Amino acid sequence: MAEEPGGAGQGADGLAQAWNALVATARRTVADGLVVGTSGNVSVRIRDTVLVTPSGVPYDELTPDDLVAVGLDGEQSAGTLTPTSELPMHLAVYRATPARAVVHTHAVHATAVSTLVPELPLIHYMAAALGGPVRVAPYATYGTERLAENVLDALKGRTGCLLQNHGTLTYGDTLAAAYDRTAQLEWLCRVWLTASAHPHHTPKLLTRDQVREVEEKLRGYGQQG
Template sequence: MLYEKERQEVVDTCLFMVKENLVVGTAGNVSIRIGDHVVISPSGVDYETMTAEDVVVYDMAGNHVEGRLKPSSELPLHIAVYENTDAAAVTHNHAVSSTALGLIVDEIPPSHYYSAMFGGIIRVAPYAEFGTDALAENVARALDGRSGALMKNHGAITIGPSLSKAVNLLPILEYVCEIQLKVMATREPIALLSDEQIESAVAGMANYGKQPALDQ
């Protein structure tokens, strides 16, 4: 089976999203880019029963390569992201707070320095019907220079150099959205970070979690 390891990684990531309450039912999708190929979760398959064989492989032109099931309806979205960014993996979900916040803002104001983990202020891509080229284009623009975005009337998306890095951003994005919703509900003035403070945080986050090499 082609890309067996990566296909299992997609399954494991889908199960992680279920465990973390980041998806409802079979909503959401996951993919990995390997050269000219995209390994992507299938459409409408229960994550709890999904196997590596259920995960499918397509090329960057949208042509079927391997797998017996239909790909996620968001295959065009994943391909567009790969064409317009240097991402090697994409995770998309429909978690409650990120979906809710995307209904009322066009960007997430810089109320928490975690925005720096996504490259700065987090944008909300304008609505377009799921599975369409229009949605793919909107989201690709929202991700310009960013590792995460919201999708109006839809959900959220994160990208990264690996699937683990991409999916680990989803709970953080959900946290940022939940905080913003709660403070907005108070109707009190919200303390925001300045452009300079966000830029400084972005620079700081570039080395976040990196440990110096140990002497051998």
């Protein structure tokens, strides 16, 4: 069976491999300070199956036997643990975008920025890695369809967004790509907050044209072939 964009095939071995990668990514969000306790969640799509972190279980306690899987309709197809309360948001992203992995965090700097502006100012050209200026999805109660709708609006033309008074969401072709965008977004927010904190200076910002130019360059970035 050919490997799926999410990182594994859909057979039992492929799902187990994807689950292990998902758990490793979830643990990384804690180790890197992007979430505290069991906040935040991670998912990966293998064809029409979505593996997702369970609700309220510390990531360091998850084992291969704790695999949680749902269909795109939200019906649980594997596992006995309850899926994350943010399942509606994850499924909405998979239905509306080419995402194969989603990472949601409560990162400190990103959450702080989400309370201050409707869009992250263009403080650095790496905004291009997220598709351009990062929008803030208006606040809605966690786990609701309204929040999922707000996130989809904020994600139009983007691979990441901020959630007002809540955190971040990013997606990618793989867990590694989704996680990298999460880390980049938190770093961008930290840079803007740091620059904005100076009492006698206003940060210089980039123009949208400057960021679009970087988007073009990033399409050919790295090892090609």
